[in-house]
Amino acid sequence: MSNNFIELSSTLLYTAFFLYLIATVFFSFTIGSKRKSDGKAAKIGITLAIIGFLAQVSYFITRWMGSGHAPVSNLFEFMTFFGMAIVLGFIIIYFIYKLPVLGLFALPVALIIIAYASMFPTEVSPLIPSLQSHWLYIHVTTVSLAQGILTISFVAGLIYLIRQIDQTKLTRRSFSLEVILYSLILFVGFILASTLFSVMNYNVSFEQPTTGNNVVEVEYHMPAIASPNDSTLITKDVMNPWFETPEWMHGADAGRKLNTLIWSFIFGTGLYLLLFLVFRKRIGAVIQPLLKNARPDLLDEICYRAVAIGFPAFTLGGLIFAAIWAEEAWGRFWGWDPKEVWALITWFFYAAFLHLRLSRGWHGEKSAWLAAVGFAIIMFNLIVVNLVLAGLHSYA
Amino acid sequence: MKKIKCECGHVNPEGTVLCEACGKPIEGNQHIDGNDKKKLLNMRYDGTARRSQTYNKSIVDKIWSFFSSVKVGVWLIVIALVASAIGSIFPQEMYIPQNAVSRDPAIFYEERYGIFGLIFYQLGFHNLYSSWWYMILIALIGVSLVICSLDRFVPLFKALRKQRAKRHETFLSRQRLFSETETVSSEDWAALKEGLKKQRYKMTEEDGHLLAEKGRFSRWGPYVNHIGLIIILLAALLRTTPLFYMDEYVWIREGEQLVLPGTDQEYYIKNKDFIIDNHDPNDTRFKEAISKEGGEVPSNYQTDVIIYKAKQPEVTGAEPELEKIIEDDIRMNKPVKFDGYAVYQQGYQLNEFTSMSFKVHKTDDPDEKALGSFTIDLTSPKSEYKLENGFRVEINKYYPDYYLDDDGVPASETNYPRNPAFVMLVHPPNGEEPEISFLGIGKNIDATGENDYNVGITDFEMHDVSGLRIRRDYSLPYFMVGAVIFMIGVIQGMYWQHRRIWIRPKDGGILLAAHTNKNWHGVKKDIEKVIAGTKVKMVSDQQELDE
Numbered sequence: 001m002s003n004n005f006i007e008l009s010s011t012l013l014y015t016a017f018f019l020y021l022i023a024t025v026f027f028s029f030t031i032g033s034k035r036k037s038d039g040k041a042a043k044i045g046i047t048l049a050i051i052g053f054l055a056q057v058s059y060f061i062t063r064w065m066g067s068g069h070a071p072v073s074n075l076f077e078f079m080t081f082f083g084m085a086i087v088l089g090f091i092i093i094y095f096i097y098k099l100p101v102l103g104l105f106a107l108p109v110a111l112i113i114i115a116y117a118s119m120f121p122t123e124v125s126p127l128i129p130s131l132q133s134h135w136l137y138i139h140v141t142t143v144s145l146a147q148g149i150l151t152i153s154f155v156a157g158l159i160y161l162i163r164q165i166d167q168t169k170l171t172r173r174s175f176s177l178e179v180i181l182y183s184l185i186l187f188v189g190f191i192l193a194s195t196l197f198s199v200m201n202y203n204v205s206f207e208q209p210t211t212g213n214n215v216v217e218v219e220y221h222m223p224a225i226a227s228p229n230d231s232t233l234i235t236k237d238v239m240n241p242w243f244e245t246p247e248w249m250h251g252a253d254a255g256r257k258l259n260t261l262i263w264s265f266i267f268g269t270g271l272y273l274l275l276f277l278v279f280r281k282r283i284g285a286v287i288q289p290l291l292k293n294a295r296p297d298l299l300d301e302i303c304y305r306a307v308a309i310g311f312p313a314f315t316l317g318g319l320i321f322a323a324i325w326a327e328e329a330w331g332r333f334w335g336w337d338p339k340e341v342w343a344l345i346t347w348f349f350y351a352a353f354l355h356l357r358l359s360r361g362w363h364g365e366k367s368a369w370l371a372a373v374g375f376a377i378i379m380f381n382l383i384v385v386n387l388v389l390a391g392l393h394s395y396a
Numbered sequence: 397m398k399k400i401k402c403e404c405g406h407v408n409p410e411g412t413v414l415c416e417a418c419g420k421p422i423e424g425n426q427h428i429d430g431n432d433k434k435k436l437l438n439m440r441y442d443g444t445a446r447r448s449q450t451y452n453k454s455i456v457d458k459i460w461s462f463f464s465s466v467k468v469g470v471w472l473i474v475i476a477l478v479a480s481a482i483g484s485i486f487p488q489e490m491y492i493p494q495n496a497v498s499r500d501p502a503i504f505y506e507e508r509y510g511i512f513g514l515i516f517y518q519l520g521f522h523n524l525y526s527s528w529w530y531m532i533l534i535a536l537i538g539v540s541l542v543i544c545s546l547d548r549f550v551p552l553f554k555a556l557r558k559q560r561a562k563r564h565e566t567f568l569s570r571q572r573l574f575s576e577t578e579t580v581s582s583e584d585w586a587a588l589k590e591g592l593k594k595q596r597y598k599m600t601e602e603d604g605h606l607l608a609e610k611g612r613f614s615r616w617g618p619y620v621n622h623i624g625l626i627i628i629l630l631a632a633l634l635r636t637t638p639l640f641y642m643d644e645y646v647w648i649r650e651g652e653q654l655v656l657p658g659t660d661q662e663y664y665i666k667n668k669d670f671i672i673d674n675h676d677p678n679d680t681r682f683k684e685a686i687s688k689e690g691g692e693v694p695s696n697y698q699t700d701v702i703i704y705k706a707k708q709p710e711v712t713g714a715e716p717e718l719e720k721i722i723e724d725d726i727r728m729n730k731p732v733k734f735d736g737y738a739v740y741q742q743g744y745q746l747n748e749f750t751s752m753s754f755k756v757h758k759t760d761d762p763d764e765k766a767l768g769s770f771t772i773d774l775t776s777p778k779s780e781y782k783l784e785n786g787f788r789v790e791i792n793k794y795y796p797d798y799y800l801d802d803d804g805v806p807a808s809e810t811n812y813p814r815n816p817a818f819v820m821l822v823h824p825p826n827g828e829e830p831e832i833s834f835l836g837i838g839k840n841i842d843a844t845g846e847n848d849y850n851v852g853i854t855d856f857e858m859h860d861v862s863g864l865r866i867r868r869d870y871s872l873p874y875f876m877v878g879a880v881i882f883m884i885g886v887i888q889g890m891y892w893q894h895r896r897i898w899i900r901p902k903d904g905g906i907l908l909a910a911h912t913n914k915n916w917h918g919v920k921k922d923i924e925k926v927i928a929g930t931k932v933k934m935v936s937d938q939q940e941l942d943e
């Protein structure tokens with residue numbers, strides 16, 4: 001019975017994914033037109049996005065029914081939820097501002113996040129004692145919703161930057177923008193590498209000594225460029241590792257993570273270069289002419305408004321609910337654990353954003369850059385802190 | 397104080413930029429808000445006179461000006477942000493892992509992270525968040541927040557109360573949203589008012605001039621949220637005192653009864669049982685995940701406890717009388733709470749040895765018939781045990797948690813009886829020289845190979861140990877109040893906006909201007925609705941995007 005729910009839930013997630021994809025295509029049709037929301041393509045796009053969102057909500061509910069707990073308990077579930085929150089943030093902002101071009105960027109970001117999520121173990125896992133609390137889903141869902149809305153601020157800022165920055169010369173600004181776009185492509189690189197090697201069913205194993213006289217077996221699913229520190233290869237007829245993961249990279253599975261990172265860079269960079277060869281221009285310059293009709297003042301307004309909506313929600317979910325839960329579970333509402341520190345940093349950052357905008361008049365481009373930095377901080381907290389800086393929170 | 401009288405007759409305090417009553421720019425003060433270089437008026441604080449911008453002579457003025465600058469505030473926030481990030485690069489001292497080679501920070505950081513670890517430690521970053529300079533930084537943010545808020549709140553509050561509907565022409569034309577309509581019929585005027593009412597604007601009229609306003613209360617949002625922050629900072633200060641905050645940790649064996657530390661001998665706790673449950677590995681839902689985790693995923697850590705309250709005895713020194721007040725289980729996410737204290741499940745240690753029983757027999761006796769037996773209580777091992785028939789066993793060395801160190805010398809890894817081992821001297825009854833035996837789990841070594849008597853383990857008992865955290869935190873309600881006030885403040889300031897629309901009659905037509913503190917899109921929508929069906933022109937957005 002419960003397994004049927006889980007199967008149904010993954011079908012629903014696929015459905016949502018494809019609906020978002022098709023919706024993106026429809027939003028791309030709106031690009032040339034001067035009209036705003038009344039275009040047919042935009043209407044179809046937003047309808048598909050909403051149906052996709054509902055499908056993903058159903059995924060969430062059925063997975064919850066199947067596993068017996070809210071599916072926000074491991075990295076896969078959490079990231080997928082974050083993707084859903086981005087779509088919700090987009091839908092809300094769309095109905096306030098009716099700006100179809102937002103969908104053309106917001107949905108792909110959500111798609112990348114969801115695809116990235118599904119590269120992590122997707123089976124339902126039982127809850128360990130520390131996660132057995134209602135606060136798990138109260139806290140995690142509010143934080144993600146807030147981060148989803150804050151992501152819309154980044155999306156609006158990104159469109160603003162692509163539209164406004166002078167692409168005729170290579171400047172610090174056009175270069176930085178290109179770095180942002182390249183980073184997004186790196187995620188695609190990660191997805192490509194993971195998919196390719198998992199289709200090939202690639203496997204290498206190493207033996208790595210640990211404390212005492214024990215040896216653990218470490219398995220890679222990608223060809224080993226960086227082997228685990230101090231290990232010996234035990235699989236035959238595979239590519240020899242090029243170098244060893246340095247000793248100071250300690251976290252669990254440091255070698256595998258480094259190796260995956262290298263492959264993501266290889267595929268992502270390859271993809272970027274390919275695009276560059278095809279267009280013979282910076283990606284920013286390729287997209288820029290398509291955005292002629294987007295109104296910068298509206299984009300700027302959205303960039304700010306999304307922060308205005310997301311900031312209180314983030315405070316509530318990421319700091320207040322987090323503290324209440326930490327108090328219940330560990331008996332201390334604040335403990336300077338890396339995850340907590342990075343929640344605080346995120347909060348400080350958006351507080352600075354608001355103050356700069358309000359009192360120092362950082363509008364337009366400056367504000368758009370800040371929104372991009374804010375998103376980088378959110379992603380850092382989701383990915384790097386989870387995977388690298390070990391702490392009490394690191395699940396996955 | 398130099399007062400400034402405006403042509404409308406209102407007397408403004410020194411330093412005013414826009415007349416409090418009619419909004420006319422006051423000559424000579426336009427540089428204060430930067431209006432001299434721009435077409436649009438800076439409406440941030442409605443052009444009120446702020447102390448920080450007006451007085452800059454005495455040292456107090458200078459300090460006030462310094463802290464009331466948002467630039468300074470933002471810098472402080474950014475520095476705190478960067479510092480916090482640095483502190484998260486390596487684990488803080490309290491998070492040095494249990495299994496580290498050395499938990500001494502002087503060794504740990506360098507050993508594990510090399511030169512960067514050494515620098516991290518030497519700069520004191522391993523205790524960054526409780527360092528004096530981090531505290532000062534946070535305190536400075538607090539000071540800045542208070543001064544900054546006072547500097548603006550008071551004049552803004554007064555100005556918004558005194559504002560008049562009748563505004564100067566330049567005030568209107570230099571607003572971001574502005575339009576001029578040449579002729580406006582009286583029907584259109586009526587429609588405008590009707591529309592504004594429908595949009596729930598509060599209207600004041602003065603000589604045919606109109607001010608429509610809504611959401612003014614949202615202007616106080618930032619000040620309210622800053623008050624919340626101040627309360628939180630004060631609560632954090634309170635919490636550093638033992639009066640408000642107590643935090644203790646105790647290890648307690650199954651069956652053991654202890655005074656709860658930190659409670660002034662007032663409460664006792666007994667550990668009845670410690671339990672770990674695992675998820676059922678055959679649960680079809682979780683099968684795959686559990687097998688990936690190696691077959692065991694815990695589902696519950698639990699200590700069954702009894703808590704007693706001690707009635708202080710009349711005679712000092714006598715045993716207190718214990719009254720049972722709670723019998724309950726403590727689990728993760730389910731602390732036990734009583735009289736302001738809370739006890740949390742925090743750690744455990746499985747399978748420590750409680751006691752071990754031994755017997756002595758002749759080495760060459762195939763039946764190993766006991767010549768004598770004894771039991772070592774590992775919670776309080778004695779140095780010597782006298783057996784029934786005259787044997788004496790001296791405990792020469794005791795390793796509670798035996799291992800062979802790098803040089804092959806026996807040592808104890810911890811002080812907990814997890815893998816006990818002994819060097820025993822067996823004194824036979826006849827007064828002969830003692831024989832040396834080495835005994836441990838699965839080890840029985842006769843050092844000389846010539847022992848006449850052998851010692852063997854016959855039985856042992858084990859227990860689990862539970863790690864409990866005891867806390868009392870009277871500062872929590874203050875944090876809660878601060879957090880609630882903060883939330884009210886941010887929601888008030890972010891989800892509502894202060895919108896104002898001014899209409900000024902001019903030669904049979906009108907000037908229409910509008911200002912909002914945020915969400916310009918929203919106020920434009922309002923105006924569109926208000927003027928729908930009239931000949932009044934839509935406002936144009938005169939914003940100068942500065943790129």
Ligand code: HEM
Pocket residue numbers: 348351354355358359440463464465466467468469470472473537538540541544545548615617618619621622625886889890
């Ligand atoms: C981390 C600490 C702080 C937080 C979370 C915080 C939060 C906020 C928020 C949410 C707003 C409203 C912003 C908006 O409406 O867009 C605000 C406004 C403001 N804050 Fe802070 N603040 C902090 C520290 C400071 C500091 C240190 C200063 C002093 C320099 C300061 C001065 C101001 C001022 C002047 C305003 C604008 C009030 C207005 O113009 O209506 N804040 N603050």
